[in-house]
Amino acid sequence: VPGFLSPANRGALMTALLLLFVLMGVMAGFVSARLYKAMAGADWRMTTLKTAIMFPGIVFLIFFSLNMFIWGQKSSGAVPFGTFFALLVMWFGVSVPLVYLGSYVGYSMPKIDFPTKPNVIPRTVPEQAWYTTPTFSVLVGGILPFGAVFIELFFILSSIWLHQYYYVFGFLLVVFVILIITCAEITIVMCYFQLCAEDYHWWWRAFLTSGSSGIYLFLYSLVYMSTKMVMTRGVSILLYVGYMLIASYSFFMLTGAVGFLACLIFVRAIYGAVKVE
Numbered sequence: 459v460p461g462f463l464s465p466a467n468r469g470a471l472m473t474a475l476l477l478l479f480v481l482m483g484v485m486a487g488f489v490s491a492r493l494y495k496a497m498a499g500a501d502w503r504m505t506t507l508k509t510a511i512m513f514p515g516i517v518f519l520i521f522f523s524l525n526m527f528i529w530g531q532k533s534s535g536a537v538p539f540g541t542f543f544a545l546l547v548m549w550f551g552v553s554v555p556l557v558y559l560g561s562y563v564g565y566s567m568p569k570i571d572f573p574t575k576p577n578v579i580p581r582t583v584p585e586q587a588w589y590t591t592p593t594f595s596v597l598v599g600g601i602l603p604f605g606a607v608f609i610e611l612f613f614i615l616s617s618i619w620l621h622q623y624y625y626v627f628g629f630l631l632v633v634f635v636i637l638i639i640t641c642a643e644i645t646i647v648m649c650y651f652q653l654c655a656e657d658y659h660w661w662w663r664a665f666l667t668s669g670s671s672g673i674y675l676f677l678y679s680l681v682y683m684s685t686k687m688v689m690t691r692g693v694s695i696l697l698y699v700g701y702m703l704i705a706s707y708s709f710f711m712l713t714g715a716v717g718f719l720a721c722l723i724f725v726r727a728i729y730g731a732v733k734v735e
Contacts, residue, residue, distance in 0.1 A: 476548070479553070480549070480552050480556070481556070483555075483556035483560065484556040484559050484560035484563075485560060486560065487509055487510070487556065487557035487558060487559065487560025487562075487564065488560035488561065488563055488564040490506070490561065490564070491560065491562075491563075491565045492564045492567065493570075493722075495564070495569050495570070502565060506558060506561040509557050510553065510557035510558070511554075513711060514549055514553065517707070517708070520704055521537075521700075521704065522542070523700070525537050525542075527696060527697070530693075572729070573726060573729050574730075574732065583656060583657050584655070584656050584657075586655055586657060587655070590651055590652060590657065592663055595651075596666045597670060598648075599644050599645060599648050599666075599667030599668055600667070600668065600669070600672075600673060600674055602640050603641045603671035604674040604678070606633065606636050606637050606640045607633055607636075610630060610633045611675070611678065612682070613626075615679065615682050619687060619698070638716055641671070641713045641716040641717050642717065642720035643720075644667065644717075645664050645668045645717035645718075645720050645721050646721060648663075648664075649664055653728075660721060660725065661718065661721075661722075664720075665715070665718040667717055668713040668714055669710045669711070669713050670710075671709065671713050672708075672709040672713065672714075673710070675706045675709050676703065676706035679698075679702040679705075679706065680699075680702075683695070683698055
């Protein structure tokens with residue numbers, strides 16, 4: 459990518475990701491508000507707070523804990539307190555207000571209508587076959603999204619941890635598009651089987667089905683560490699595992715969100731096509 463994500467300037471990618479994440483707070487608040495209002499949620503204040511705090515809070519906690527170990531080793535690679543203060547200012551001074559702004563706009567818009575109304579009395583879910591149980595469908599659903607990025611993941615890890623240059627950003631974009639499509643397709647297929655089995659609790663399973671690819675990503679990172687890297691110090695291993703845990707958690711949230719939104723569109727479409735007499 460010309461100038462912006464040059465392989466010779468590794469800090470440009472992290473800076474771009476931080477700025478993009480902070481500015482996208484308004485979109486996060488808007489989407490969470492629209493979905494929460496559509497599903498008749500009552501505690502909108504807590505939902506907005508979780509949107510602004512939960513994901514960045516977990517990432518910040520892991521990152522700060524890892525940095526404490528680097529400080530303990532008196533390493534020059536430790537992130538100074540000034541940088542942490544700047545991150546907190548960006549988080550609470552820019553990102554959180556943008557989330558609340560997006561939530562305000564989302565809650566002020568009309569509620570998303572669904573084609574059918576659910577029954578007041580929930581139906582009893584019949585006994586499920588072994589291949590339609592939540593554990594099986596979640597674990598199987600994450601294999602295909604992970605397989606879509608498996609080869610490219612090797613080169614990305616080599617670029618990050620083995621200091622090799624990564625130039626094929628255009629191909630990475632193609633792989634990312636394939637990942638999004640794969641997450642949507644596998645989640646819709648598993649959701650269809652679930653609905654055919656008369657199990658209507660699809661929302662969290664849809665999120666976890668594609669999101670479980672983050673688990674495979676983390677397991678693969680451990681295999682990569684044991685086969686491609688030579689680490690003898692405990693702090694080095696801890697840093698590697700911690701940073702890959704952050705990456706896997708982010709990957710889990712991304713793929714899970716794609717799977718849930720795809721299933722939401724799918725369920726609205728199929729129930730909208732049903733003719734209710």
